[in-house]
Amino acid sequence: MESAVAGETMARPGAAPDGEPVSALSVQNVSMVFNRGETQVHALDHVSMDIRDGEFIAIVGPSGCGKSTLIKLVSGLRTPTAGRLAVRGRQVMKPRGDVGIVFQSPVLLPWRSILDNVMLPIDVLKQDRTTGRERALALLRLVGLGGFETAYPNELSGGMQQRAAIARALVYDAPLLLMDEPFGALDALTREQMNSELQRIWQASGKTVLFITHSIPEAVFLADRIVVMSPRPGRVLKIIANPIPRMRTLDDMLRPEFGALVREIRGLLGGHVAGGENHGTRAEW
């Protein structure tokens, strides 16, 4: 993408005063129980993970195991029943402005044009509109929506709306990006292109990314480490380091190591990847 976005190299957040590097995101023994009338839904059970600055983490797990709930806890939209979450050493207590979020379904304001939807964080955070606009336009081109700036959400397909939501999450240069199945609604070819673009943006920007997906190959293509979760109540079954070197290309999906990782994750999930659509990769899994 044009230099307005991908060319930037973000300064990495520093270390703690005592010299210890601070986790970009620390999740310690987090449990979440929802009360629904008489019944309780135990969504997450003692979930822990430590994410390094600049790391790309993918989370895979069966439908209903608490993945979206985890995103809401990290962003401060909800408070855990037990445990602690901290972003760069600071405990998450309330919704925070320094994270970019792509929700599972695109949440666009119907009365705002696509450009103005992407500009929303700039307006909310009262950032400079001229720079913000340039950035928004560049991001819209990046996600293949050049020419749709003045369109309204209802004039776009579901996949296009989701791409606009992705542009919006990137417009404010948040060091932490939370992405909840961002590419689920895209066709296979666009999804592959978005995977490659996301890898490039991530490498150029140094962002820390927490990425939820139902597609095991997508997780292996994108992530440094893959967190595999159990069915509800969601627990961490295993955190798997991905040795495949960067920059990865779609052809890397044909490597034996790639297939081995996919098989390992599939084995852990034991056929539980509900809602898992076919990813449409070139290889058969």
Ligand SMILES: Nc1ncnc2c1ncn2[C@@H]1O[C@H](COP(=O)(O)OP(=O)(O)OP(=O)(O)O)[C@@H](O)[C@H]1O
């Ligand atoms: N606001 C809520 N009130 C009550 N229960 C909730 C609430 N939000 C989520 N849950 C429950 O918590 C569990 C986990 O939901 P969550 O949306 O986090 O799952 P998920 O892993 O993201 O699933 P999917 O892969 O289908 O998106 C589910 O049983 C869900 O019904």
Ligand SMILES: [Mg+2]
């Ligand atoms: Mg979800």
